[in-house]
Amino acid sequence: MPSTSTEYPWLLPSALAGHERPGPSGGPRRTVRDWAVDITLFLCAAAFGVAVLAAIDADGSTPGGVVVADSLLGAAACCALWVRRRWPVAVGAVLTVLSIVEPVAAGAMLIAMFSLAVHRPFRPVAVVGALALVAAPVQPMLRPDPSTSFFTSTVIGVLLVLLVLSWGMVVRSRRQLVVTLRERARRAEAEAELRAEQAQRLAREAIAREMHDVLAHRLTLLSVHAGALEFRPDAPPAEVGRAAGVIRDSAHEALQDLREIIGVLRAPGEGDEGNRPQPTLVTLDALIEESRSAGMEVTLDNTVAEPARAPAATGRTVYRIAQEALTNARKHAPGAPVGVTVAGGPGDGLTIEVGNPAPTASFEAVPGSGQGLIGLTERASLAGGSLHHGPRPDGGFTVRARLPWPA
Known part of the structure; x- marks a missing residue:
């Protein structure tokens, strides 16, 4: 049985990610829609990071070096989203680990988890998702938010991870359903063409039988009359003329029948049956x-x-x-x-x-x-x-x- 990538090319990770096609270098080539989606997600992750960074430095008590490090790591996390389509597992795992010590990378991590759920089957999604769920209570423990309790931060983190994973798997399932329906439609068309070919073959076999019935009758008449003329060369001229007339008429009718059958074979369904009643x-x-x-x-x-x-x-x-x-x-x-x-x-x-x-x-x-x-x-x-x-x-x-x- 052919593999999924051979029988259903739409189920390839690049296809499920955003209908990408191989580029000149062999890597995925983004379409206009892919560029629009990637730019939008990048801006959303950056806006989330800026909001978190502003909250961290709201009271001015955070050291300047920490703010600079948060800014650089948050920018790196947002830039990593550009390669999430090709390496969704690696990007998701790295951003999950980074988000434990860097709250600015949390938005990029959630987007990477969504892409992972869309790109890959359940097993790698479950592994990286479990890592993200474990990281959900660790992050507020290492970098607590003064305005939010530890329990609230943990619940919000867990719910966000489950939400994006569920959403991504629903998108993947929908795309697989579309692929299945397209494959069924293709097979239905192929089966319809096969049935049409079989019907045409049966029609041609019927025409061949008709050819046997008609031409055998005509040619047998020719054989009988020709044999009579051969064995009775001294027959009266009137009888010879009558036999010759029958031979001529039978030959003419056989030729007409043969021409009609050949016409039907050349253009099935367009035979001129009106000129010769059945x-x-x-x-x-x-x-x-x-x-x-x-x-x-x-x-x-x-x-x-x-x-x-x-x-x-x-x-x-x-x-x-x-x-x-x-x-x-x-x-x-x-x-x-x-x-x-x-x-x-x-x-x-x-x-x-x-x-x-x-x-x-x-x-x-x-x-x-x-x-x-x-x-x-x-x-x-x-x-x-x-x-x-x-x-x-x-x-x-x-x-x-x-x-x-x-x-």
């Missing part, structure tokens, strides 16, 4: 007539009273099942009669069965991928139905599907 249950008769014109003996028993009322998806699925079954019959049982039965209605569902007996003559098998029936099973399952297929006792083959038709 097949429905009504167009099943045209499919049967097309197969008959190719020389197949096909019998259609369609008992659906109003095929136009069938749902578009169900009708399209029935059409594709019949198309693929007829294509398989031409491939694996040429010359055998094929029976197509369609029955059902609203509320009862639709049932389609395509069957053929065993071929009566030897033939050269037309090559195929063997994926057509798998694609039909998936198509029927996606439509909410089921499909079964298999050989018959007489050596033939049957494809039977049942699809829903809501009432």
Whole structure:
């Protein structure tokens, strides 16, 4: 599992301190906001130190050397705040020790404790904070304030330390929460992109299956008619012309189907479906007539009273099942009669069965991928139905599907 600094760069100490970025020398680089915050805190610490220094020398009894030493050490403590972002533990510890003997450094010490709580996790904060709590009663003992009792000074010191530490940890927790929310948002976007890619892949797989169903039907017609012309070179000119016309029409339709599919692959969702209506249950008769014109003996028993009322998806699925079954019959049982039965209605569902007996003559098998029936099973399952297929006792083959038709 990646470390915090790798997975969540915003949780780095420099980031939690004030959104700093590495400078040219490798150290933290302050932003305009950081400069404004640092200058404000420096002035606050200096003002606090000046106020404490004025209180110390209020009655003029403090030796001049002590006042000068207090002034210099207080100025050094305020200047140390400029490096608190890089070394928060060291600055906090040093200023805590210094504030024991130097009340002028107390303001800088409180600011350093706040930065420490923002920059670092709980353990170093707890160590330095405990040191500051221990120093709270020691400082008024060594440098008592004549206007304030020892107990009051100790309580105020402890409360101030706890206040700034608590405030700093709340700020750190809030920033960590923001980091977590940003990471969750990033992961949600990544997951959404992944789902979109998966949906696109599934759509392309569906297009590939559609390509197999459509082109296999067209190309099988080409193969059948070309084979007839090859084995009957002495056929009458009228029959040759009719077969050539079917070959030409099938090739033209296959080319149109291929162009449409390629267009969808180039621009998903922008295919021009209006120029070529999708097949429905009504167009099943045209499919049967097309197969008959190719020389197949096909019998259609369609008992659906109003095929136009069938749902578009169900009708399209029935059409594709019949198309693929007829294509398989031409491939694996040429010359055998094929029976197509369609029955059902609203509320009862639709049932389609395509069957053929065993071929009566030897033939050269037309090559195929063997994926057509798998694609039909998936198509029927996606439509909410089921499909079964298999050989018959007489050596033939049957494809039977049942699809829903809501009432």
